[in-house]
Amino acid sequence: xxxxxxxxxxxxxxxxxxxxxxxxxxxxxxxxxxxxxxxxxxxxxxxxxxxxxxxxxxxxxxxxxxxxxxxxxxxxxxxxxxxxxxxxxxxxxxxxxxxxxxxxxxxxxxxxxxxxxxxxxxxxxxxxxxxxxxxxxxxxxxxxxxxxxxxxxxxxxxxxxxxxxxxxxxxxxxxxxxxxxxxxxxxxxxxxxxxxxxxxxxxxxxxxxxxxxxxxxxxxxxxxxxxxxxxxxxxxxxxxxxxxxxxxxxxxxxxxxxxxxxxxxxxxxxxxxxxxxxxxxxxxxxxxxxxxxxxxxxxxxxxxxxxxxxxxxxxxxxxxxxxxxxxxxxxxxxxxxxxxxxxxxxxxxxxxxxxxxxxx
Amino acid sequence: xxxxxxxxxxxxxxxxxxxxxxxxxxxxxxxxxxxxxxxxxxxxxxxxxxxxxxxxxxxxxxxxxxxxxxxxxxxxxxxxxxxxxxxxxxxxxxxxxxxxxxxxxxxxxxxxxxxxxxxxxxxxxxxxxxxxxxxxxxxxxxxxxxxxxxxxxxxxxxxxxxxxxxxxxxxxxxxxxxxxxxxxxxxxxxxxxxxxxxxxxxxxxxxxxxxxxxxxxxxxxxxxxxxxxxxxxxxxxxxxxxxxxxxxxxxxxxxxxxxxxxxxxxxxxxxxxxxxxxxxxxxxxxxxxxxxxxxxxxxxxxxxxxxxxxxxxxxxxxxxxxxxxxxxxxxxxxxxxxxxxxxxxxxxxxxxxxxxxxxx
DNA sequence: TGTTGACCTTCAAACGTTTGAATAGTAGAA
DNA sequence: TTCTACTATTCAAACGTTTGAAGGTCAACA
Numbered sequence: 001x002x003x004x005x006x007x008x009x010x011x012x013x014x015x016x017x018x019x020x021x022x023x024x025x026x027x028x029x030x031x032x033x034x035x036x037x038x039x040x041x042x043x044x045x046x047x048x049x050x051x052x053x054x055x056x057x058x059x060x061x062x063x064x065x066x067x068x069x070x071x072x073x074x075x076x077x078x079x080x081x082x083x084x085x086x087x088x089x090x091x092x093x094x095x096x097x098x099x100x101x102x103x104x105x106x107x108x109x110x111x112x113x114x115x116x117x118x119x120x121x122x123x124x125x126x127x128x129x130x131x132x133x134x135x136x137x138x139x140x141x142x143x144x145x146x147x148x149x150x151x152x153x154x155x156x157x158x159x160x161x162x163x164x165x166x167x168x169x170x171x172x173x174x175x176x177x178x179x180x181x182x183x184x185x186x187x188x189x190x191x192x193x194x195x196x197x198x199x200x201x202x203x204x205x206x207x208x209x210x211x212x213x214x215x216x217x218x219x220x221x222x223x224x225x226x227x228x229x230x231x232x233x234x235x236x237x238x239x240x241x242x243x244x245x246x247x248x249x250x251x252x253x254x255x256x257x258x259x260x261x262x263x264x265x266x267x268x269x270x271x272x273x274x275x276x277x278x279x280x281x282x283x284x285x286x287x288x289x290x291x292x293x294x295x296x297x298x299x300x301x302x303x304x305x306x307x308x309x310x311x312x313x314x315x316x317x318x319x320x321x322x323x324x325x326x327x328x329x330x331x332x333x334x335x336x337x338x339x340x341x342x343x344x345x346x347x348x349x350x351x352x353x354x355x356x357x358x359x360x
Numbered sequence: 361x362x363x364x365x366x367x368x369x370x371x372x373x374x375x376x377x378x379x380x381x382x383x384x385x386x387x388x389x390x391x392x393x394x395x396x397x398x399x400x401x402x403x404x405x406x407x408x409x410x411x412x413x414x415x416x417x418x419x420x421x422x423x424x425x426x427x428x429x430x431x432x433x434x435x436x437x438x439x440x441x442x443x444x445x446x447x448x449x450x451x452x453x454x455x456x457x458x459x460x461x462x463x464x465x466x467x468x469x470x471x472x473x474x475x476x477x478x479x480x481x482x483x484x485x486x487x488x489x490x491x492x493x494x495x496x497x498x499x500x501x502x503x504x505x506x507x508x509x510x511x512x513x514x515x516x517x518x519x520x521x522x523x524x525x526x527x528x529x530x531x532x533x534x535x536x537x538x539x540x541x542x543x544x545x546x547x548x549x550x551x552x553x554x555x556x557x558x559x560x561x562x563x564x565x566x567x568x569x570x571x572x573x574x575x576x577x578x579x580x581x582x583x584x585x586x587x588x589x590x591x592x593x594x595x596x597x598x599x600x601x602x603x604x605x606x607x608x609x610x611x612x613x614x615x616x617x618x619x620x621x622x623x624x625x626x627x628x629x630x631x632x633x634x635x636x637x638x639x640x641x642x643x644x645x646x647x648x649x650x651x652x653x654x655x656x657x658x659x660x661x662x663x664x665x666x667x668x669x670x671x672x673x674x675x676x677x678x679x680x681x682x683x684x685x686x687x688x689x690x691x692x693x694x695x696x697x698x699x700x701x702x703x704x705x706x707x708x709x710x711x712x713x714x715x716x717x718x719x720x
Numbered sequence: 721t722g723t724t725g726a727c728c729t730t731c732a733a734a735c736g737t738t739t740g741a742a743t744a745g746t747a748g749a750a
Numbered sequence: 751t752t753c754t755a756c757t758a759t760t761c762a763a764a765c766g767t768t769t770g771a772a773g774g775t776c777a778a779c780a
Contacts, residue, residue: 021731023769034769106448123418381760387739421738729775743759
């Protein structure tokens, strides 16, 4: 067997091994149209040799020649945020049939990493980029760099259409309203709200939804029962924030029969806080979360929550990039689009009719 | 500006734009040693033009020429398994300083995807591969294909040293023992155990650890209190299995004051099952999990568990591949290595001294 | 005998980089 | 003047593919 420089088997190695030219070998192995002309036994011989030598075509050489990478970069701002994975799954599902490979990157909440990965995506000639931007990152200059290179980009979970970027996200406002209406129908009237930090994009629209639904139902939201989480990027911060806020609520001595938390982790923090104070969920107080992540399902009591259709959102984002890539090859670019996915109420054990809560 | 074919700015574009040759431009932009010889203003001019044109070097051309991809494939069998992410984080951390880029791939529990991603890793000329094999996958023929291509491979969370693959995993046996001893010291003597399915690699050693520690402490494990989860690959299956087993335990009418579950999700299923039966945790029954994943922390009560040092494990795996890659460039390969990371008991609220449990 | 077409295979150029070797130009030393 | 040494830049080949164009061979037909 020929001694190869790179340690990898190449077309040349196969050509030498079975006495044909590199061209023929390439034609056969890549199943090019021309391969119909190649004699049956030649084809067989070449394929067998390739198999036996453990040949894998070199993606670099191939992409270089074809000027296509068949790759889409997926850039998650924080992959450990539980809600990323279902999105990633959806994206993969959407990319697969179109023959694009996901290039998954996790910025681990580090801004510098995010930038360098974005750069890497460009160097790798990703034909499109999907950003999962669950947390805030104010600067979009790099994203514009992406656009400058004629690479279509879609962002999931933030609305950046004003910056010219197609966006897929849940209808946060409708979600907030859903939570309020659910509690209202159960009979709750004194509802505490734990809002997300200002720096989290979802916070404002969810709060807006809560407010408008409350107004519509004739519920007065006591400002003293509305708290806001501090802005920390740690994945556990929601839980701790919810816990801390609940302690404050309990210490205040105010009455409330339900709590709406900005997300599931916060809701779990609320449950913990109530439990510390000897308040039972849902008998004494109901709790509603947002997102529908695993911990909300497996906790006891299971958390009633507003579900985001994360998989579908990822799928749609993938389909959009793919379509946009194809479009650009035909020299026509679309205007940025926006999709607000409908949220869905998932009723579990953490909400019930308001009971008689004893307060000493 | 020159009209380029590929839609991307190339060295040639820059060369034309500022009147130097491609070589000079390359030398300057890649900061090659020769660039010391290049006149200051030439350098400036070239860099400025590159910047202005939005040049990103083509990773494909570069890797092709250099015959190095600076890439390590990370192949997770199921990224939605919560315990993958900390490992991935650790790996990234270990790869970064060595200048290798992670190529993250998620097989989504699908065997076929796993195979095709592994193939892709080879086509992308990954210089090393790290497999996170949290669930069983019996065939290692593809892994041997990897070895055949002279690509070092490390597996996290399974012992495949007998197949010649370096392995990093937690000391499951020690972990099982830790759980028993903790309960023993609290005073528990009648302990139920929910074992993992046979197809899950960790199951056997954890059970062995439980058995030996029980024997050492003089605890007799009632076989009727030892149940086994069915083999389902769904991420929720642990929870549902734990719940189902607990219902069976409760229905049996047997006495027990504590439950050891094979992992955290199962433990949460146990808590749910106990709650259904009106059994309080930890007052009436203690529960211990394994892994220390997020849901164990944020549930109420927080689950006492055996922590795997996932980050460190990933870090070590990364360091091993990197070292092995460098070694192969010097034509010397190491024998496969094994590291059993020490588990650690994390005490939370789900365990306490056995109380007087009423049974009618 | 020459021509045609069908069939099978190869040539050679290109993709965008990097880099050892080569080419000039300048200047100081022998 | 010639030699050496240094600076500043370029040539050209190579990495492993793909593919339009061209090269063969062979049989059949005119």
